[in-house]
Amino acid sequence: MLTRNLIRNSKFLYSKLKQPTRVIRWNGQVSSQVNVPDGVVSALVGIVGKSNVSTAEAVREQHGHDESYHKTAMPGVVVFAQSTEHVSQIAKLCNDNEIPLIPFGTGTGLEGGVVATKGGVSVDLTKMDQIVAVHAEDFDAVVKAGVTRQTLNTYLRDTGLMFPIDPGADASLCGMCATSASGTNAVCYGTMRENVLNLEVVLADGTVFHTAGEGRRTKKTSAGYNLTNLFVGSEGTLGIITGATLRLHGIPDATAAAVCSFPTVQQAVDSTVQVLQCGIPMAKIEFLDEVAVDACNKYSKLDLNVAPSLFLEFHGSGTSLEEQVSIVDDLCKMNGGGDFKWATDADEKSHLWKARHDVVYACTALRPGCKPYSTDVCVPISKLAEVIVKTKEEIDKAGVIGPIIGHVGDGNFHVFFPVDQDNEDEMKVIKGLSEKMALLAISKEGTCTGEHGIGLGKRHLLEKEVGSGYNVMKHIKKSLDPKGIMNPGKIFF
Amino acid sequence: MLTRNLIRNSKFLYSKLKQPTRVIRWNGQVSSQVNVPDGVVSALVGIVGKSNVSTAEAVREQHGHDESYHKTAMPGVVVFAQSTEHVSQIAKLCNDNEIPLIPFGTGTGLEGGVVATKGGVSVDLTKMDQIVAVHAEDFDAVVKAGVTRQTLNTYLRDTGLMFPIDPGADASLCGMCATSASGTNAVCYGTMRENVLNLEVVLADGTVFHTAGEGRRTKKTSAGYNLTNLFVGSEGTLGIITGATLRLHGIPDATAAAVCSFPTVQQAVDSTVQVLQCGIPMAKIEFLDEVAVDACNKYSKLDLNVAPSLFLEFHGSGTSLEEQVSIVDDLCKMNGGGDFKWATDADEKSHLWKARHDVVYACTALRPGCKPYSTDVCVPISKLAEVIVKTKEEIDKAGVIGPIIGHVGDGNFHVFFPVDQDNEDEMKVIKGLSEKMALLAISKEGTCTGEHGIGLGKRHLLEKEVGSGYNVMKHIKKSLDPKGIMNPGKIFF
Known part of the structure; x- marks a missing residue:
């Protein structure tokens, strides 16, 4: 009852409070960070209980970054919600007091989605685990x-x-x-x-x-x-x-996995297009350039041919699987693909795909002590080879390491740059390459992000990419969040 | 240039015009129909040319209804756009003058989407056929x-x-x-x-x-x-x-088609669930109750077993197709399914699926002189048999003809009532049945429409189904169409 009253009255309790605001430097930009008034912190305690509200620096730090290169910006307070009703009350409190509210899941995003650039309340949802x-x-x-x-x-x-x-x-x-x-x-x-x-x-x-x-x-x-x-x-x-x-x-009855290497990026992409045109229901068809393959060999102790390669996975029932595999084998060979390296038993399959999934660690290990700077773009598949080749040229020209990994069946690819994030000059070079990649994708009927999102790092590209749709998005945002408290500074400036 | 000036000035030319409004009876409800002022009609002529603007009653009548039971309500004027720029100029003109604007494609909708309940301008898009x-x-x-x-x-x-x-x-x-x-x-x-x-x-x-x-x-x-x-x-x-x-x-390499009949609706649905659980990539899996099968037999000259049936289509390459067919055959038999009636050659396949696609005509032919009243709902597949059986009981209780046809793999089904649309008592009975079906679906975690849309006929059900989401939808509508000119009276009242 106390909690309900607290919430009900929160508007009157806090809305007139002058919120302490301080100007902070944020990634070279000036940002106005809203701290959370003590009264609001008390009201949060009233909602979720004392043990579920934290202003400890270690907790706020952990909630102020994800796995991307974006610098940490801490929320003023972290609150651990245990129910939808909690989240509802927290939102109402923040809305009444015009305090930023940032949802936090596992903090594994790649575009700074949880970074509290404007301070406020980070609502951790991990306890809602039913x-x-x-x-x-x-x-x-x-x-x-x-x-x-x-x-x-x-x-x-x-x-x-x-x-x-x-x-x-x-x-x-x-x-x-x-x-x-x-x-x-x-x-x-x-x-x-x-x-x-x-x-x-x-x-x-x-x-x-x-x-x-x-x-x-x-x-x-x-x-x-x-x-x-x-x-x-x-x-x-x-x-x-x-x-x-x-x-x-x-879960499919049977799966099969293979790796096939190609003389050129174009031939790997051509094989992919033809496989899709034949209607083969590929479960996975992943591209790795020779730099990424080399990294996998070293990190995951494989002995793959160091060349542009496709990692393939087939799902199906016994007979259909054999048929799929045979067609794909033929198509890859027609495009100059080397012999398939088959993963025949479960252990081998698992090792192969673990190597693919560990590729970000493998790429990072190419430069010990560095962290990964990951970016992604997506283009129509007919443009993919050209965009990958141009991106590789730019990477070589800049003299940095940038392995390329692609969900090639979707026209989507990543570069994982291992980078010293404290080295401003180096970061500038990598950001420049990432920018060129995004602009190239946009110029080829593609998008500056196929799966990482706009978050913090690609806001300046969104309007360029979607044109007048940008205003439509802003209208919708305004209609559902008129005070702009929901994860402010993400997607839009 | 004249056109551009006309448009540019349209706001000043017409916005102050008092629009003639008359109150009309519409399906038993009172609606306020906005006619289109002569000045606006002239401006439309300025945009698309005289031959592409029509106020002829025959043309307006044709654009005032779709293929549903909803009564015709004519737009004040029909305009044939030939380009996106035309549509843009027409929209601006209508918006400045607060005149309803209704897009018209082929008029084959089933929930009254093109009916001009509030008059205004119907923009026919068929000439934009590139x-x-x-x-x-x-x-x-x-x-x-x-x-x-x-x-x-x-x-x-x-x-x-x-x-x-x-x-x-x-x-x-x-x-x-x-x-x-x-x-x-x-x-x-x-x-x-x-x-x-x-x-x-x-x-x-x-x-x-x-x-x-x-x-x-x-x-x-x-x-x-x-x-x-x-x-x-x-x-x-x-x-x-x-x-x-x-x-x-x-386009798949090979296709196969079959019909299989079952003792009960439940057994047909159980077979479907098991087929999907086995991961068989069915191209089509359609349910027809015995009334619909009987109608098909008569209309399309087939001799199918008059019982709840599945019409099946398989897509794939040769070997995988054989495997799929064999698994599905087994599963259907395990559920009491009769022998598969195979369509082995192209003509037979085409005849079988033409019969399925003609089912609406077949159902209508059960009562010569009547028209089809079609409605659809969708539920989780585990609820489908129960909802179909209850619907059949209601149809039988009402003593009307109501064949049931379902996209059973999606939990979606239709009833095609052949009805005398001029008979008010009969229409009341059918509307009552349609309402019960929708409410039953909503009570079973389903939706009042899986594919026909809300249009005119299900507006009163939308809020019941989506709860607070209804207001979210209205907020979005308001933010993008603040004057409410876009197809007014559809989805929302």
């Missing part, structure tokens, strides 16, 4: 915000089902919704966009709603606007995703 | 608003590609975007939601923009909000879709 329901017959699962993809897949083990989207990190599923994550399986199973049936969302004013209506979990709906896909990829700027209903898929 | 580009290597095509799906597929014939979404009618592709169409292939290829890469849209104020940025056609993007999927399914209420970039798919 798997609410699995409807095996309907191929869906309902989870709360803190459940990670590996936790869900472990839980599903006995059902014969899986959630296939795999961005690499063991990210929270609702965080993956917020960033529209994808990864190696997208060529077969789509991205989060195709795999979310419903979202539970808390708006800035504390309103709780479900994008498709409470409890709904149909594969299709034509009832009103598709709010689900509006919130998927909104990066916390429209509301906080506190729960999700996700599509599940059957 | 296929702008086909990028075979990238599996995409760019079309303007008037291109229909069959026209595109005919054009694609030599590329080995196809656009698979098939709602039955030869609808315009942009109309299919606007209504988020799907149909028999959705179980395999998804709905429009999964198959649109970019949209060209004209907003109420005449702004032209591309939901993913002009010219962009990547399979994935994380750059800002997913405006593409916000406009897919928005039923003309947020803007007019004047162009689309669509995903294409390879």
Whole structure:
């Protein structure tokens, strides 16, 4: 009761408080950071309990960065929500007091989405870790915000089902919704966009709603606007995703894996296009340039041919698998591909794909003591070889190490630069290369980001890419978050 | 130049005009119909030329209804746009003068989307019929608003590609975007939601923009909000879709078709669930109840077993097809399915699926002189048998004919009532049944419409279904169409 009153009165208690504001230097830019008044901190304690509110520097520091190169900016306070009702009350409190509110899942993002550039409240959702329901017959699962993809897949083990989207990190599923994550399986199973049936969302004013209506979990709906896909990829700027209903898929009967190397990037990409044109339902088709292959060999103790290569995975039942493999083998050979290196048993397959998934560590290990600076772009597949080749030329010209890894079936690729983030000159070179890559992709009917998001680092590119759509996005943002408290400074300046 | 000046000055010319308003009776409700002032009609002539503006009653009548039971309400004027620039100028004119603007494709919708309940301007997009580009290597095509799906597929014939979404009618592709169409292939290829890469849209104020940025056609993007999927399914209420970039798919090497009958609805649905759980990539898996099968037998001269049945289509390459067919055959038999009736040659396959596609005519023919009243709902597949059985009981209790046809793999089904639309008592009974069906679906975690849309007939159900999301939708509508001119009275009252 005390809590409710506190919340009810929060507007009157705090809205007139002059919020202490201080100007800080942020990545070379000036930013106005809103600290959180003591009264609001007390009200947060009233909502979630003392042990779930922290102003300790170590906790704030941990919540002030993700896995990207973006510098840490700490929130004023971190609050650990345990329920949707908590999140709703926290949002209302922050909205009434015009305090920034930043959702935090696992902090594994790659574009600075959780960095508290304007201070405020970081709401940590990891304690909301319930798997609410699995409807095996309907191929869906309902989870709360803190459940990670590996936790869900472990839980599903006995059902014969899986959630296939795999961005690499063991990210929270609702965080993956917020960033529209994808990864190696997208060529077969789509991205989060195709795999979310419903979202539970808390708006800035504390309103709780479900994008498709409470409890709904149909594969299709034509009832009103598709709010689900509006919130998927909104990066916390429209509301906080506190729960999700996700599509599940059957675990395939059989899988096969292989690596094939090619004389040139073009031939690897040509093979991919032809494989897709033949309608082969590839589970994964990943490109690694020779620098990345070399890094894998060293880090994961493989002996792959150091050349542009495709890592392939096939899913299916026995006979169809053999047929798929045979067609792909033929197509790769026609394009100058070397002999397939087959992973025949489970251990070998697992080792091969672990090597692919560890590629970011492998690339980082190319320069001991450095951290990875990761960026991604996406283009129509017909432009991919050209864009990769030009990017490699730029990397060589700059004299830096920049292995290229691509979800080639989607036209999406990454460069993982191992970089000394404290060396300003070096960072300038890498940022310049990242910028050139993004502008090149935009000039080739592509996007400056296929899966990392706009976050902090690509805001200046968004309007260039989407034109008048930028204002449409801002109108929508304004209509749902009029005070601009939801993850401010992300997507838009 | 004259035209440009006309438009530029339109605000001053007409905004002060008092628009003649008359109160009309509309489906038993009172509606305020805005007629179009002569000055606006002249300005429209200035934009598109005299031959492309019509106030003839026959033309207005044709544009005042779709293929649904909803009564005709004529627009004040019909204008045939020939370019996006035309649509932009028309929108600006209507917005300045607060005149309703209704996009018109092929008029094949099923929920009254084009009915001019509030009068205004119907903008016919059929003359914008350019296929702008086909990028075979990238599996995409760019079309303007008037291109229909069959026209595109005919054009694609030599590329080995196809656009698979098939709602039955030869609808315009942009109309299919606007209504988020799907149909028999959705179980395999998804709905429009999964198959649109970019949209060209004209907003109420005449702004032209591309939901993913002009010219962009990547399979994935994380750059800002997913405006593409916000406009897919928005039923003309947020803007007019004047162009689309669509995903294409390879035409399968081989196809096979079969019909299998079952003792009960439950057994047909159980077979479907098991087939999907086995990961069989069914191209189509359609349910027909015994009433619909009987109608098909009579209309299409088939001799199918009159029982709940599945119509199946398999796509694949030779070997994988055989394997799929064999597994599905086994599963159906385990669930009491009768012998498969195979369509072995191309003619037989085509005859079988033509019969399925003609089912609406077959059902209508059960009562000569009547028209079809079609409604659809969608539920999680585990609830499907129960909802179909209850619906059949209600239909029997009411003593009417109501064949049931379902896209069973998606949990989506239709009833096609052959009805005398002039008989008010009969219409009341059918509307009552349709309402019960929708409420039943909503009570079973489902939606009142899986593919027809909210349009006119299900507006009263939307808030019940989506709860607080209804206000979120209205906020978005208001932010993009503040004067409410875009297809008013659809989705919302």
